[in-house]
Amino acid sequence: MRSQIERIAPGSETFICNGLPVTFVDCAPDELQNVCERLTAELGYRFATLVVEEAHCDWQLGYIFCGGHDLQGGLVRVSLKASGARPIIPSISAIVHAADWHEREAEDLFGLVFEGHPKLGDFVLHEHTPEGINPMRSDFDPAAELPSEDICPWRPGRIVQTPGAFAMPIGPVYSDFAESAHFLLETVGEDVIRVIPRFFYKYRGLEKLAEGRRVEDVLLLAERFSGTSAFAHSLAFCQAVESICEAKLPARAPALRTFFAELERFRYHVGVIADICGSTALAVATSQAAILEEELLRLCCKYAGHRYLFGLNIPGGLSLNVEDEACRVLTGEVGSIAKRLVDLMEMLRFSSSFLDRLEQVGAIAKKDATDYGLVGPIARASGVVRDLRIALPYAAYGKDSLSFSAPGEEEGDGYARLRVFFNEAMQSVEIMRQIAESLPPGEVRVPRFDIKGGVSLGWAEAPCGAAFHWIRVRNDGRVARYRVTPPSFTNWHGFHLAAENFAFQDFPIIMATFGLSNAECDR
Amino acid sequence: MSKWVWKGLRTGKKSSHYPDAPETAAGVSPGMPLTETGALPLEFCPFPVGEIEGSPDESKTDIRDCVHCFRCVRSSSDRVKWQEGYEWASEKDADAKGHSRQLGASFSHSLNIRMIDAGACGACISEVKQIAKPCYSIHRLGFFITPTPRHADVLLVVGPVTDNMVFPLKKAYEAMPTPKVVVAAGTCALTGGLFGPGFACGAGVSDFIPVDVEVPGCPPPPLAIIHALLVAVGRKPPFSGQKPSISERKAL
Numbered sequence: 001m002r003s004q005i006e007r008i009a010p011g012s013e014t015f016i017c018n019g020l021p022v023t024f025v026d027c028a029p030d031e032l033q034n035v036c037e038r039l040t041a042e043l044g045y046r047f048a049t050l051v052v053e054e055a056h057c058d059w060q061l062g063y064i065f066c067g068g069h070d071l072q073g074g075l076v077r078v079s080l081k082a083s084g085a086r087p088i089i090p091s092i093s094a095i096v097h098a099a100d101w102h103e104r105e106a107e108d109l110f111g112l113v114f115e116g117h118p119k120l121g122d123f124v125l126h127e128h129t130p131e132g133i134n135p136m137r138s139d140f141d142p143a144a145e146l147p148s149e150d151i152c153p154w155r156p157g158r159i160v161q162t163p164g165a166f167a168m169p170i171g172p173v174y175s176d177f178a179e180s181a182h183f184l185l186e187t188v189g190e191d192v193i194r195v196i197p198r199f200f201y202k203y204r205g206l207e208k209l210a211e212g213r214r215v216e217d218v219l220l221l222a223e224r225f226s227g228t229s230a231f232a233h234s235l236a237f238c239q240a241v242e243s244i245c246e247a248k249l250p251a252r253a254p255a256l257r258t259f260f261a262e263l264e265r266f267r268y269h270v271g272v273i274a275d276i277c278g279s280t281a282l283a284v285a286t287s288q289a290a291i292l293e294e295e296l297l298r299l300c301c302k303y304a305g306h307r308y309l310f311g312l313n314i315p316g317g318l319s320l321n322v323e324d325e326a327c328r329v330l331t332g333e334v335g336s337i338a339k340r341l342v343d344l345m346e347m348l349r350f351s352s353s354f355l356d357r358l359e360q361v362g363a364i365a366k367k368d369a370t371d372y373g374l375v376g377p378i379a380r381a382s383g384v385v386r387d388l389r390i391a392l393p394y395a396a397y398g399k400d401s402l403s404f405s406a407p408g409e410e411e412g413d414g415y416a417r418l419r420v421f422f423n424e425a426m427q428s429v430e431i432m433r434q435i436a437e438s439l440p441p442g443e444v445r446v447p448r449f450d451i452k453g454g455v456s457l458g459w460a461e462a463p464c465g466a467a468f469h470w471i472r473v474r475n476d477g478r479v480a481r482y483r484v485t486p487p488s489f490t491n492w493h494g495f496h497l498a499a500e501n502f503a504f505q506d507f508p509i510i511m512a513t514f515g516l517s518n519a520e521c522d523r
Numbered sequence: 524m525s526k527w528v529w530k531g532l533r534t535g536k537k538s539s540h541y542p543d544a545p546e547t548a549a550g551v552s553p554g555m556p557l558t559e560t561g562a563l564p565l566e567f568c569p570f571p572v573g574e575i576e577g578s579p580d581e582s583k584t585d586i587r588d589c590v591h592c593f594r595c596v597r598s599s600s601d602r603v604k605w606q607e608g609y610e611w612a613s614e615k616d617a618d619a620k621g622h623s624r625q626l627g628a629s630f631s632h633s634l635n636i637r638m639i640d641a642g643a644c645g646a647c648i649s650e651v652k653q654i655a656k657p658c659y660s661i662h663r664l665g666f667f668i669t670p671t672p673r674h675a676d677v678l679l680v681v682g683p684v685t686d687n688m689v690f691p692l693k694k695a696y697e698a699m700p701t702p703k704v705v706v707a708a709g710t711c712a713l714t715g716g717l718f719g720p721g722f723a724c725g726a727g728v729s730d731f732i733p734v735d736v737e738v739p740g741c742p743p744p745p746l747a748i749i750h751a752l753l754v755a756v757g758r759k760p761p762f763s764g765q766k767p768s769i770s771e772r773k774a775l
Contacts, residue, residue: 227646298550
């Protein structure tokens with residue numbers, strides 16, 4: 001793989017970091033498109049994240065790719081330098097479609113110009129923020145108030161013009177407990193022709209807030225920007241920090257982290273199954289799944305102190321040592337919940353009114369899932385079986401003693417996604433059982449954790465897919481730049497694929513089968 | 524479809540008995556660091572957050588700012604008492620308003636609630652979801668979730684109020700019929716939490732619309748949210764800052 005990258009980009013350097021090849025490619029602007037195209041098309045890499053750094057109009061862009069055909073390629077960072085107030089960067093989104101939203105975000109927040117990108121403009125900051133305000137730039141004061149303009153409410157650039165066509169707005173405040181997001185559904189009566197999503201109602205400026213804060217305070221942000229997958233994100237963050245500081249964790253810490261990451265995945269997936277049942281108005285099934293979810297939340301609180309596992313991960317290990325016996329008891333209780341989940345799924349499998357709403361609804365083809373770089377259960381339901389736990393093993397996942405596989409389906413419809421959520425949930429219980437049986441003894445944190453300056457990428461397979469946390473820490477232990485690519489951001493990008501050409505009444509069901517979090521997407 | 528009916532009947536009642544009896548199940552609440560006065564004096568929070576280099580120390584000192592980081596109890600500090608419980612809701616500006624509430628007695632067993640997500644992280648929303656689910660089932664109290672603010676008596680706001688949600692939040696508030704009550708739930712909604720005030724977030728809901736009842740927590744557990752709703756209609760006294768009585772403590 002190393003020689004292959006060398007062929008594409010002469011002068012690249014490869015290092016082995018924690019047993020994983022990491023390749024750095026310096027790239028001139030006119031070569032960027034070619035290098036990215038060959039990395040993805042020839043070597044099978046997939047786009048992970050775009051990291052933009054700016055200091056006094058000196059720009060560094062890092063296009064990070066991961067995987068490779070046989071998943072042995074590790075990570076590749078393609079770096080690009082630029083200077084000037086508004087440098088022009090060639091857009092790669094025509095070649096690597098997964099980078100589309102990353103470029104739109106960087107354009108909106110940094111004021112970079114991506115040449116050749118078909119759709120730039122208001123994205124994260126909505127239309128009431130004047131153009132030319134770029135909060136992620138180093139000269140922007142995070143305590144300042146954003147200026148606001150009084151203008152007429154948002155309208156899409158163009159709408160479908162056929163007889164009988166109309167646009168149906170949904171959100172940002174809608175349904176019972178839906179998170180804030182807006183969708184404009186264009187239709188000629190029954191079928192949705194086009195879905196125009198509008199996110200970032202919940203943009204809290206996470207990446208900007210992190211700048212200049214201490215690492216341990218940024219951990220709180222990493223944990224709380226998406227509360228329902230807090231453990232996965234804090235894990236990715238802690239791993240990035242530990243990699244900078246070259247901390248050697250006692251063996252019990254990665255094992256317990258894996259244990260709780262799987263507990264969180266199980267709880268999250270049960271919640272998604274409850275939402276799917278709710279979207280099809282199957283009241284008893286919704287209640288059954290909600291009872292299981294609440295019991296899992298209580299178990300989290302009983303054994304780890306917090307219902308959403310806040311405060312458990314710290315750089316250097318875990319803040320709490322959960323005893324072997326407690327882990328075994330917890331696994332037993334989770335196992336009995338899993339049994340009831342199996343019963344529930346068995347009943348759902350034979351409820352025709354439920355299946356009719358899911359089967360062949362909201363299908364995503366394998367090619368689309370690959371082009372959009374979809375991640376997590378949604379990609380795996382469309383036959384793109386990629387999982388960071390296997391592709392880039394972290395914590396205890398790479399251990400030979402742990403045997404598991406990423407469940408996948410081929411159809412890509414709502415039912416396939418439901419099955420993936422269910423199978424993954426069951427897999428999580430199995431992983432928890434394996435870990436609880438062979439927990440290494442000892443401490444769960446390093447006795448002393450010294451923060452050093454440096455750069456690192458951390459990752460974790462969050463419940464809804466691959467999460468990447470890129471961090472640069474200054475020598476004084478404060479964060480210089482923090483970049484988060486959550487799975488929901490990646491997957492909402494492809495949501496319109498599933499919702500278009502299906503009927504109006506399928507829309508909430510398709511949304512439920514995606515099981516994504518807007519808070520995670522918007523940051 | 525009869526199998527679902529049987530399944531539901533076989534499952535039996537799962538709802539909490541709160542407020543008729545205190546909930547004793549393990550794990551319903553993460554608890555809070557509390558002193559006898561209910562406040563968390565500066566020296567009791569050894570790990571204030573929100574400090575940004577170059578700006579004055581914005582140390583968090585109040586129980587309303589606690590984000591459940593657990594750093595006080597899990598570090599060497601032994602000055603912090605951790606208390607169980609969940610009846611954390613208090614009335615905003617209780618002194619100014621006295622004991623009079625906007626919603627009269629006719630609302631006390633018939634209340635329609637609309638939740639607004641003003642930038643919450645998802646944990647608060649997940650907890651609010653649970654109050655309408657079987658384990659807590661607010662329907663038994665005569666409380667209902669309504670999809671539109673036009674039918675709502677209570678606006679339950681979570682999140683620090685992001686810049687992009689200010690307009691929808693105000694519009695929803697204006698759409699509500701009077702009398703109306705606003706409940707701010709969660710640390711973010713009270714003070715902006717970790718995210719606000721800043722360029723993209725406000726410092727809590729009260730900067731934008733008048734707030735009547737506040738409930739802290741990160742996130743507030745479902746029972747704390749139910750307590751807030753009960754306080755809003757006068758069925759429960761607000762959090763007094765006192766230690767729980769002996770009988771209550773036994774129950775906890």
